[in-house]
Amino acid sequence: MIPRYQKWEPALLALVFFGVNGMWASISTTITNAFAAIGKIKLNLKLMVMWTALTWILTPILVLKFGYNGAALASALVATSSFVPIIILKKLLPIDIGGNITLNVTSALIMGAVAWVLVRPVSNLPGLFLAIGASGVLYILMVMALQRNKLFAEIASVRQIINKK
Numbered sequence: 001m002i003p004r005y006q007k008w009e010p011a012l013l014a015l016v017f018f019g020v021n022g023m024w025a026s027i028s029t030t031i032t033n034a035f036a037a038i039g040k041i042k043l044n045l046k047l048m049v050m051w052t053a054l055t056w057i058l059t060p061i062l063v064l065k066f067g068y069n070g071a072a073l074a075s076a077l078v079a080t081s082s083f084v085p086i087i088i089l090k091k092l093l094p095i096d097i098g099g100n101i102t103l104n105v106t107s108a109l110i111m112g113a114v115a116w117v118l119v120r121p122v123s124n125l126p127g128l129f130l131a132i133g134a135s136g137v138l139y140i141l142m143v144m145a146l147q148r149n150k151l152f153a154e155i156a157s158v159r160q161i162i163n164k165k
Contacts, residue, residue, distance in 0.1 A: 011068075013069050013072070014068060014069050014071075014072035015072075016072075017069070017072035017073050017075060017076040018072050018075060018076070020076040020079060020080070021072075021075045021076050021078075021079040023079075024079035024080060024082040025079060025082075027082055027086070027097070027101070028047075028079070028082035028085055031082075031085045031086060031089050032044050032047060032085065034089060034093070035047075035085070035088075035089070038092070038093070040092070043088065047084070047085055050081070050084070051078055051081065054077070054078045054081060055074065055075075055078050058074040058077055058078060059071055059074040059075075061074075062074045062077075103143075103146045103147050104143070104147075106142075106146070107139055107142035107143050107146060108139065110138070110139075110142055111135050111136070111138050111139040111142065112135075114134075114135055114138055115131060115132065115135035118131035118134060118135060119131045119132070
């Protein structure tokens with residue numbers, strides 16, 4: 001569809017790996033912030049040391065084996081170790097991590113499937129933007145349908161905090 005961008009195709013695998021990293025980062029960042037909020041700074045330090053060590057060990061090995069895709073793979077593997085703070089957090093606090101992400105992941109998967117179906121027959125740039133925009137609107141509608149009460153409760157909570165300052 002966009003011929004001059006075909007030169008980027010070799011980087012798509014790395015993009016997928018960095019996408020996995022981003023997914024885990026959104027979870028681990030929130031959890032490490034929670035640890036800091038409850039005074040578990042040493043725990044954060046230990047996790048950071050673990051992630052640094054894994055990065056230093058995996059990156060050179062995987063770069064030598066797979067080139068630049070190896071660096072992305074190492075990043076994804078290190079990020080996947082974010083299940084460790086999840087386990088620790090569940091022991092410290094009564095929190096339902098799965099319940100907090102399940103509906104968002106469901107909405108994203110449905111949006112992705114619809115986007116894939118909509119984009120496949122598109123042969124021009126305006127059609128591509130229209131398909132992507134329609135998929136984004138679908139995501140918003142899915143979130144509103146599945147989590148309307150929770151969404152409005154979060155908005156009210158943020159407004160309350162802002163109004164106190």
